[in-house]
Amino acid sequence: MTQRRKLVPGRIVAATHNPGKIPELTALFAPHGFEVVSAGELGLPEPVEDGDSFEANAKIKALAAAKGANLPALADDSGLAVDALNGAPGIYSARWAGPGKDFAVAMQRVNDALAEEEAADRSARFVSALCVAWPDGHTETFVGDVRGELVWPPRGEKGFGYDPIFVAEGKTQTFAEMEPEAKHAMSHRANAFSHLLSAIL
Numbered sequence: 001m002t003q004r005r006k007l008v009p010g011r012i013v014a015a016t017h018n019p020g021k022i023p024e025l026t027a028l029f030a031p032h033g034f035e036v037v038s039a040g041e042l043g044l045p046e047p048v049e050d051g052d053s054f055e056a057n058a059k060i061k062a063l064a065a066a067k068g069a070n071l072p073a074l075a076d077d078s079g080l081a082v083d084a085l086n087g088a089p090g091i092y093s094a095r096w097a098g099p100g101k102d103f104a105v106a107m108q109r110v111n112d113a114l115a116e117e118e119a120a121d122r123s124a125r126f127v128s129a130l131c132v133a134w135p136d137g138h139t140e141t142f143v144g145d146v147r148g149e150l151v152w153p154p155r156g157e158k159g160f161g162y163d164p165i166f167v168a169e170g171k172t173q174t175f176a177e178m179e180p181e182a183k184h185a186m187s188h189r190a191n192a193f194s195h196l197l198s199a200i201l
Helices: 021-031 054-069 103-119 180-186 186-198
Strands: 011-014 035-038 071-082 124-135 139-150 167-168
Touching: 011 021, 011 054, 021 035, 021 071, 021 180, 021 186, 054 071, 054 124, 054 139, 071 103, 071 186, 103 139, 124 186, 139 186, 180 186
Parallel strands: 011 035, 011 071
Antiparallel strands: 071 124, 124 139, 139 167
16 A cells, blocks of 8 residues: 655645535635635636546546646546436536536436436435645545435525435435535535545645
8 A cells, every 4th residue: 555645734726617616625625724726716727538437537637737736736526426327427427517517407318317217216326536636746536425316306506516406315405405514514525525634634
């Protein structure tokens, strides 16, 4: 087992152009002495995500941001994996929203696909791969998930992405109906972050 590299508090680049992810990443990192700045704010280009897994795509994004900003960078690649759809949309979760990133379209596609399969099983999970990269090319990756089931029609205005159709195990509200603090405390990203926290912070 190779030695984990520790992350030193300070500025860290969130390798994302999705403004919905920034408050959640800030909420996770700020208490540990980090100032989170996004790749979008720094004007860094979005790299081509052509990996075949959440981990691979997170690594591509983190390395591009770390080298572009010459700072440690954190990338999250996350998505919805639906059991009855063989894990789809999975790494293509954002692409299902189309070029306009309209997640109403993406949620409808998921619901239509389940109807087409005549699937009674609506279980799904959100998966998050968090990758921390350094400008010298070193990376550390952590994966977390949260299981639940899909509901229709979408409910709630507080989340982003597929949050309005996802109810976590043991809960009655969708992620988009929950207060952000409650969602952040139990999300797939929080799960991955807890692994990161114990290993490299």
